[in-house]
Amino acid sequence: MNGKATTTRTRLDRGRSALGPALELVHTGRAPTRAVLTSELGVTRATAGAVAAELEALGLIQVDSRPAAAGSQGRPSHRLAVNDSGPVALAAQVHADGFRAALVGLGGEIVATDPGCVTVSADPAQVLGAVVDAGAALLKGSGRRCVGAGLAVPSAVAEPEGTALNPLHLAWPAGSPVREIFAERVRAAGITGPAFTGNDVNLAALAEHRHGAGRGAKDLLCVATGHRGVGGALVLDGRLHSGSSGLALEVGHLTVNPDGRPCYCGSRGCLDVEADPLAFLTAAGRDPGPEVSLLEQSRALLRHEYADAPVRRAAEELVDRLGLGLAGLVNILNPDRIILGGLHKALLEADPDRLRAVVADRSLWGRSGGVPILACSLDHNSLVGAAELAWQPVLDDPLGALSHQV
Structure with a gap:
């Protein structure tokens, strides 16, 4: 040559x-x-x-x-x-109050979404089949090319097996092979590209780091409560820190009230049962209704009735518990930014000074300068994060990934 x-x-x-x-x-x-x-x-x-x-x-x-x-x-x-008319990833999310499918393009842009159902069966195969069917219908209607599929679940996902280790709020069997089931349903629906599965808060943190409130952070801590329970995630130098087997940052099982409610994990007073929507509604003296999700009921209470003394006291109680948990995490992890999602985002917006004061008072690094605490900024960030899993092979090698699907 x-x-x-x-x-x-x-x-x-x-x-x-x-x-x-x-x-x-x-x-x-x-x-x-x-x-x-x-x-x-x-x-x-x-x-x-x-x-x-x-x-x-x-x-x-x-x-x-x-x-x-x-x-x-x-x-x-x-x-x-x-390219706003280019390929998309199929994203799916399952939570205690239902599931949702979406098509997500590059840039984290949600192109189309299907809210799915409001009840989740105890059979993961049935649920994942339904959410994939909803996604397949969206794809057919869009006429867009699909690069792959990603699924967000409210459970630690053990690696490398892809099993849902503790889907406590779904009544699914512990150790359900969710990645295998999801991939089978994706293939059966004729959807091209690989299929991935991850923890919902991990994926929310990934999405926020790339497209939202976490952009530019070096060591990003995300803590969120969605429909039930509390989750956490850490992004270090742009990569999710998932530990040796995918089980890192189970922050929902930090004890913040030793004499508190029994937790599903066998302990007492964990963030998971002391700072989620059910805990807030209970502290405010409200009986949860079946009309909408616990998260939506909690947000509505903060938005419309925060002036009522019982609601304000309940919010302060949860803020103090959350702040105690965040302070412990700051002492251990020393993040340069904290972002909060779900009900925690609403609590931060309701009383930002109180939460920041609790964290600063209880953490070593908080006293020396403080850690920025921000609200998550993306709608459906777990869905966007699920799509990021499917987009990653294309980001790694665009030519190779797309040519393999031709």
């Missing part, structure tokens, strides 16, 4: 190796222009242009070469954005 051919091959190889990092930069909003992409990748303008053109040819991004607005200085740089 002559020198010119070798140089061309080297450039092609270098360009292909940059496709994944370039797509991730556009996907997470960190490269809005070709000039920024060039700088972030550390390549020449020609290479960055070739990479952007290849991603556009794959149908993943859009390159806008229209001139910059009048009055701008210097040579305008091409604008980059995800």
Whole structure:
């Protein structure tokens, strides 16, 4: 091979190796222009242009070469954005009060969603079959290409087996092979691409780190309570910290009230039963109704009746318990940002000063400067996170992942 051919091959190889990092930069909003992409990748303008053109040819991004607005200085740089009519991932979420399916494009954009049902059977195969059927209907209606599927469940998911170790709030058998069942249902529905499963709060944290309130954090702690129970997740240097077998950050079983309610884990006074929607409704003296989920009932109570003394006292009680748990986590993990989801987000918004004061008073690092505590900012962040699992092979190798599905 002559020198010119070798140089061309080297450039092609270098360009292909940059496709994944370039797509991730556009996907997470960190490269809005070709000039920024060039700088972030550390390549020449020609290479960055070739990479952007290849991603556009794959149908993943859009390159806008229209001139910059009048009055701008210097040579305008091409604008980059995800292709809003490109491929999608099928995302599914199961929780105590129902399930939901969605189609999610690059950039974490929810393209379509189906709210599913409001009751969840004790048979995981039946539930996962129904949620995949709902997703398949969305795909058929959209006419979009699917890169894969991701599932979020309210349970620790043991690795490498993909089993739901403790689906306490679903009445599913412990150790249910949810990843295997989900993958079988995805294949049976004729949906292309690999299938993945993860814990719902882990996936919410991943989505928030890439697209929401956690963007830019180095060590991000996420704590959330959805429909039942409390979960936590940690993102370190852009990657989920799931421990040696996927079971890290089971923060719901931190004891915050030693004389409190019995927990499903066998202990007493865990965050899981002391700081979730049921605990809040009980503390406020309200009997949960069947009309809407416990989470929606709790949010409505905070939104419309926070001025009532029993509701305010219940909120303060939960804020203090949550703050105690967060302080312990800050002492152990030393995160540079905390984000809160579900009912915890609503509690933070109702009384941010009280929660931050409890954390600062009870944590070593809080006293020395404080840790930013923010509300999660994405709607359906667990769904978006489930889609991130399906998008990851494409982010790693766009050309390889998409060519394998042709």
